[in-house]
Amino acid sequence: MSDLYQVRRINEFYTRGGSRRRRIEHGQELTVARIGRVKFVAHVISGGDTTRIVEWLDVKDKKGMIRSVRPDEIKRVHYKKKGWLR
16 A cells, blocks of 8 residues: 555645745745645645645644645745744
């Protein structure tokens, strides 16, 4: 089963967008369309050789809940860290 289905967690993510491509690292703040301002936790890629590959971002909101969002839901990348992710 491990050959057909794999989950990889990556601690960085590059946004799409040509010249506006941004590198997002663990703890960096983002604005997500339906949630608001969150902190990046991990980029997750799921799938395998014969299955459909699905990717999402795990983010942490101010209440401490881990949420999953699609990469195209990112509206803005913020570079000032506030320190509420622990």
